[in-house]
Amino acid sequence: MGLFPKAISCLQLGSENLKKVLRIIESYIILDPVGIMRRYADKLFSGFAALTVDLKPEASRTVMNVVEVAIQGCPLDLYFATFVDSGLFFKILAAVMDDDVCPPSKSDGFGVSDGVGEYDCDFAEYEYPSSVGS
Amino acid sequence: MIVTSQNMNILARLALENPDLLLHFLRSVDNSPDIVSRFVDKWAGQKVSPHQSSFH
Numbered sequence: 706m707g708l709f710p711k712a713i714s715c716l717q718l719g720s721e722n723l724k725k726v727l728r729i730i731e732s733y734i735i736l737d738p739v740g741i742m743r744r745y746a747d748k749l750f751s752g753f754a755a756l757t758v759d760l761k762p763e764a765s766r767t768v769m770n771v772v773e774v775a776i777q778g779c780p781l782d783l784y785f786a787t788f789v790d791s792g793l794f795f796k797i798l799a800a801v802m803d804d805d806v807c808p809p810s811k812s813d814g815f816g817v818s819d820g821v822g823e824y825d826c827d828f829a830e831y832e833y834p835s836s837v838g839s
Numbered sequence: 840m841i842v843t844s845q846n847m848n849i850l851a852r853l854a855l856e857n858p859d860l861l862l863h864f865l866r867s868v869d870n871s872p873d874i875v876s877r878f879v880d881k882w883a884g885q886k887v888s889p890h891q892s893s894f895h
Contacts (some may be wrong), residue, residue, distance in 0.1 A: 760841065767895075769843050769846055770845050773848050789864075797846045800846060801878070802877065812860060
């Protein structure tokens with residue numbers, strides 16, 4: 706378990722190493738999703754948020770697959786506040802709602818969007834369920 | 840960011856667990872009245888594109 710933070714810090718490595726690092730991170734999450742997310746959700750989502758700026762489609766798909774695995778294995782209240790704070794949630798939401806999003810093609814199964822903007826959102830307006838962010 | 844089926848699955852998980860929360864953040868991104876219907880359209884468009892639909 707002590708190696709997991711080192712894997713997160715390796716997320717900025719080049720493409721070939723990135724694949725390996727993502728596999729390692731995914732494997733840790735599969736083994737202990739709640740334990741990993743409880744301890745490392747902030748670093749994990751921040752690392753992914755920084756990573757998604759300039760990724761090729763296949764790499765982006767792989768990153769999002771790891772995110773999906775991570776959140777599927779945990780209750781919402783364990784990760785959601787961190788997910789929002791990292792900026793990753795808004796990147797995903799904004800990309801989906803972007804008018805330039807292309808439908809998935811026959812060949813690759815997913816579309817491409819660029820120019821995801823920054824949004825000035827007031828998180829404080831929403832009253833979280835009591836367990837979120839605690 | 841590239842939009843993939845994983846992106847949609849992540850939002851789907853939130854929609855199932857806490858639709859009010861998703862709605863709140865959707866409105867944070869875009870406060871237009873048709874935001875929900877546009878979101879559903881986007882979602883449907885990702886699931887069945889014109890290329891993949893047997894109805895075209």
